[in-house]
Amino acid sequence: MKDRIEQLRSDFEAALGSATDASELEALRIAYLGKRGHIAALMQGLREVEDKKTAGQLINSLKTEVEDRIKNADEALRRAAVDREIREAKKYNPTLAFPREMGSYHPITLATREVEEIFRTMGFTIENYAEIVDDYECFEALNIPKHHPARDMQDTYYLENGQLLKTHTSAAQNAIMKKYGAPLRAIFPGRCFRNESTDACHENTFFQMEGMMIDEDISISNLIYFMKTMLSEVFKRDVKVRLRPGFFPFVEPGFELDINCAICGGEGCPSCKNSGWLELCPCGMIHPNVLEAGGIDTERYTGFAFGLGLTRLAMMKYGVKDIRDFNSGSLKALSQFKSR
Ligand code: DAH
Numbered sequence: 001m002k003d004r005i006e007q008l009r010s011d012f013e014a015a016l017g018s019a020t021d022a023s024e025l026e027a028l029r030i031a032y033l034g035k036r037g038h039i040a041a042l043m044q045g046l047r048e049v050e051d052k053k054t055a056g057q058l059i060n061s062l063k064t065e066v067e068d069r070i071k072n073a074d075e076a077l078r079r080a081a082v083d084r085e086i087r088e089a090k091k092y093n094p095t096l097a098f099p100r101e102m103g104s105y106h107p108i109t110l111a112t113r114e115v116e117e118i119f120r121t122m123g124f125t126i127e128n129y130a131e132i133v134d135d136y137e138c139f140e141a142l143n144i145p146k147h148h149p150a151r152d153m154q155d156t157y158y159l160e161n162g163q164l165l166k167t168h169t170s171a172a173q174n175a176i177m178k179k180y181g182a183p184l185r186a187i188f189p190g191r192c193f194r195n196e197s198t199d200a201c202h203e204n205t206f207f208q209m210e211g212m213m214i215d216e217d218i219s220i221s222n223l224i225y226f227m228k229t230m231l232s233e234v235f236k237r238d239v240k241v242r243l244r245p246g247f248f249p250f251v252e253p254g255f256e257l258d259i260n261c262a263i264c265g266g267e268g269c270p271s272c273k274n275s276g277w278l279e280l281c282p283c284g285m286i287h288p289n290v291l292e293a294g295g296i297d298t299e300r301y302t303g304f305a306f307g308l309g310l311t312r313l314a315m316m317k318y319g320v321k322d323i324r325d326f327n328s329g330s331l332k333a334l335s336q337f338k339s340r
Contacts, residue, residue, distance in 0.1 A: 001042075001045065001046075001049045001055045001058075002055070002058065004042065004045070005042065005055075005058050005062055008032075008038055008039075008042065008062065009062055009065070011038075012028075012032060012066055015028055015031075016028065016070070019073065021077065022074065022077055022078075025070060025073055025074055025077065028070065029070050032066050032070075033063065033066060033067065039059065039062065039063050039066065042059045042062075043059060046059070104334065104335060104337050105337060106326070106334060106337070107314045107317075107318050107320065107326065107334070107337050108207050108310060108311060108314050108326060110314070110337065111234075111310055111313050111314040111317060111318075112209065112310055114234060115187075115189075115209055115230065115234060115308070115313070116187065116189065118229075118230050118233045119187045119211065119230065122185075122226065122229070122230075123185050124185040124186055124187045124211065124213075125180075125185065125186045125187075126186070126187055126188070126189070127172065127176055127186050127187070127188040128188070128190075129169070129171070129172035129175065129176070129188050129190055130166070130172075131165060131166055131191055131193075132159065132163050132164070132165060132166070133163065133164065133165075133166045133171045133172075134162070134163055134164075135162065135163075135164065136174075137166075137171045137172070137174050137175065138154075138156075138164060138166055138167060138168075138170075138171040139154075140293075141173070141174035141290065141293045141294070142170055142171075142173065142174070142249065142250040142290055143249040143250050143287050143289045143290055143293075144249045144250070148249065150248070150249050154167035154168065154194060155167075155194060155195040155196075156193055156194055156195055157193055157195060165192075165193035166190070166192055166193065167192055167193065167194050168192050168210075168307060169188055169189070169190045169192060169208040169209065169210035169307060170210055170250060170305070170307060172188045172190070172210065173210065173212060173250070173286075173294065173305065174290075174293055174294050176188065176294075177212075177214070177291070177294025177295060177296055178294055178295055181295065181296070182214045182215065182296050182297070182301040182303075183214055183216070183301070184212060184213070184214040184215075184303070185212070185213045185214075185215075186211070186212055187209055187210065187212075188210050188211075189207065189208070189209040189210075189310060190207065190208065190209075190210070191205060191206070191207055192205070192206055192207065192208050193205055194206075198323075198324060200321065200322045200323060200324070201323055202323065203311070203323045203324060203326070203327065205327055206309070206310075206311040206323070206326075207309075207310035207311045207314075208307050208308060208309055208310055208311075209307075209308040209310045210305065210306070210308075211226075211305065211306050212286070212303060212304070212305045213226065213303055213304055213305075214286070214291070214296060214301050214302070215301065215302075215303065216300060216301060216302075217302070218285075218301075218302045218303050218304060219285075219302070220243075220253075220285065220304070222304060223283060223284075223285070223304035223306070226304075227241055227257055227281060227283065227306065228241050231259055231280070231281075234313065234317070235259070235262065235317070237262060239259045239260060239262075240259065240260040240266075241258065241259055241260075242257070242258045242260075242277060243255040243256070243257055243258075244256045244258065246282050246284070248282060248284060249287070250284075250286065250287050250290045250305070251284025251285055251286060251287055251290075251304075251305060252284065252285060252287045252288075253285060254282070254283075254284035255282065255283050255284050256279055256282055257279075257280060257281040257282065257283050257306070258277035258278060258279050258280060259277070259278055259280050260276060260277060260278075261275075261276050261277060261278050264276065278316070280308070280309070280312070280313070280316075281306050281307070281308045281309070282306065282307050283304060283305065283306035283307070284304065284305065284306075285302060285303070285304055286302070286304065286305050291303065311323060311326060318337070
């Protein structure tokens with residue numbers, strides 16, 4: 001019996017050495033450990049053996065050995081298969097495993113750039129101005145003295161040194177007039193701040209685009225022409241504009257400029273609150289006090305100014321319903337602008 005066991009062990013050893021894949025290994029397992037396999041046959045042969053205990057132990061230890069060896073060989077084969085796959089995939093490109101997320105421009109950036117480009121072609125320079133300004137720049141130089149009621153609508157955040165976060169891009173008018181003198185054509189986009197509670201239409205942080213044109217004989221006709229040309233370009237259609245009187249201390253006369261509603265074509269719809277017109281851009285002829293504060297000769301020059309609500313424009317252009325989406329940092333909302 002002992003000899004038979006030893007013989008089987010060395011046969012198994014040889015067979016295992018020549019098994020090269022999973023199916024050959026499985027055949028080996030059945031041949032040795034199966035119901036009618038070699039080990040089962042040894043067990044049956046026990047009947048004829050005298051020292052059944054010793055022989056039984058030897059058969060069992062062979063069985064465990066065969067089981068372990070087959071299991072190890074199986075694992076080794078699997079590992080070798082994975083290694084082979086990695087080696088053979090010569091064109092394996094690890095970057096394909098991680099799809100790259102492309103960023104996108106913020107809708108306000110897109111709207112700003114578009115308007116900038118339009119004004120650039122009309123001979124305007126583009127100015128960058130600070131977000132922290134003095135009371136003088138934000139109010140006094142704009143004909144809004146201390147305690148003027150127009151300040152009520154423009155509460156903002158004040159620094160300990162008396163400076164403040166600018167409430168409108170008009171705050172750069174004075175510095176730009178002083179920098180260039182007349183004649184002058186400039187636009188200056190920027191972020192503005194107001195101490196305001198937020199809802200779908202109001203934010204404490206928003207963008208405007210201010211524009212100024214100062215020269216000899218500038219009149220309201222020039223203002224209307226530039227506004228109409230710019231807005232027709234932005235909305236890619238021939239917009240109609242209308243002026244209504246509006247009060248702003250830094251312009252005289254001052255206007256609210258409306259464009260005809262493209263959604264209903266002027267019939268009246270929820271977007272234009274049934275009026276057929278959308279309020280878009282306050283503007284006016286620059287007040288002589290403001291020109292003087294900027295060092296401009298008011299005998300010779302006149303000019304117009306406008307304060308386009310860039311955030312508002314982006315909402316209209318891209319159909320954004322809630323202003324708070326712009327500052328939300330929500331990639332889900334902003335990623336919609338990827339392809340633009
Ligand atoms: N600065 C004004 C505001 O934020 C908007 C404005 C009105 C700007 C009339 C102008 C203007 O340049 O002429 O409420």
